[in-house]
Amino acid sequence: MHEFGADHREWEAQVQWFGREYRCIAFAARGYPPSDVPEDERLYGQDFAAADIGAVMRHCGVERAHLVGCSMGSFASLLFALRNPGRASALVLAGVGSGSTRSAAAREEFRRTCAARGDALTRDGWDGAHAEETGHGPTRIQLKKKNPRGWAEYMARLRTRSGLGTGMTMRRYQGMRDSIFDWEQDLRALQVPTLLAVGDEDTPCLEANLFLKQTLPNCGLWVAPRTGHAINLEEPAAFNEAVASFLSTVERGRWSLG
Template sequence: MPYINSNGVNLYFEETGAGDAVLFIHEFAADYRTWEQQVRRFSRDYRCITFNARGYPPSDVPADDSDYTYQMQRDDILAILDHLGIGSAHLVGLSMGAYAGLQFALSFPDRVRSLVFCSGGSGAAPGGRDTFVQDTIAGANRMEAEGMVAGAEGLALGATRIQLLNKDPRGWAEFRQYLAEHSAYGSAQTLRNGQALRPSLHDFEEELAALDVPVLLAVGDEDDPVIETNIFLKRTLPRAGLWIEPRTGHGLNLEEPGEFNRRVAAFFSAVERDRWLPRDPRAAPGRSVFMGDQDGN
């Protein structure tokens, strides 16, 4: 099996295709296998890399709390690009992976050709940190105590997952099976030390406003916990576009793979043609919708 060592943790990865690099970064409830429909499409034109995060076998499941921070997830992206000799890549992240990808872009913008921020949340929303931390740690404790089969059943029937079941029962069953195969300890540690403790993206507003990286924000309109975050990011990131897919939950790439692939391909094309430009200042939300300034601008 191919592995990359990142700060002493071995990460399993796969690569398919040739050309400019696309790195896919999975969500908490998924793994490298859930990008299959994207790899089959984009490996025709790109060098596609998928990997399992730390705590997700066949990647290592380290014992220490300090191995599961959001900074470690960010640095794992750097280790993968460095190991594979990739100067810059298109990053496609879902949820936890979207957060890691955005943190990587803030730290290493020259290594990011573009970022697809899909179904991403902020961490705790403003004013809700204590409740968010308590709920996340409680979920981690329950997952570790009851095991991943019970955890997978509960997560797969969550409010933002039922859409996949209704659209694609076969795909939902596969998603649930993959989730049940995860490490209960690795998943619980990821929740406790990564998800619960990571700072809110609202804390990075100044840095986000200065980030000169093309970003496609993608979210389902029934993914209620993260919609407001994506609106905040649209208004803050200078080179962001927002796509909201109707009647769709959290696993956007699984629910609507055809539309996901089409939108991402168009985004990559615009970036590569240097046509994903910063927002025109004349479209600033504070300006009048009826008239420009007195100079006619």
């Protein structure tokens, strides 16, 4: 499950690697072609994002799966696991938690920012300043510094995204979703083996990841140094190795040592 600023194509390095041993399914979220782009804003939000995971699994004949997400994809994966006991055999949550805070004032400011950005994307689309602002943001500039060619490919894909679909997603999903901190009671009961993956320069997500590490009972935290938000693009080899080691340990029944 991909992040807001990506689509299913950003998982290619993972699909090629893990496809050697696993059946890998990457899909474009609603609002991201070739998936449908609903024009009704009421058809966007966290409930749809979580339910869409189940819909894809049903369509592909998958009852239970390891779920791997990045950012909004991680949020949807975690919500799906909470709402569908037994359907997730493991969770890899990369860059989860932006916008989640204990401060009501900070949360309201985040929502206002998402609403304004969503309106701008719906109006202007991505072929212009919005793409440049995103690609040069403080949690994404790391990719350009490490891998200029990879960053250029990412930017080329970014400019093709639906302004309507991502604008609605920004307003209705990103801006109006719960704070992860609100789920504390349910999270403490979630036994699914979980790997948190976060870059140490992904500042908006650090507090939430520490909270999840302290709250989820069957959880590990992997931090990639000098890395921003798109951890699977910035450090694909390290990310793949960490995820492969985690899944192997889970499948051998050695993740939970209690």
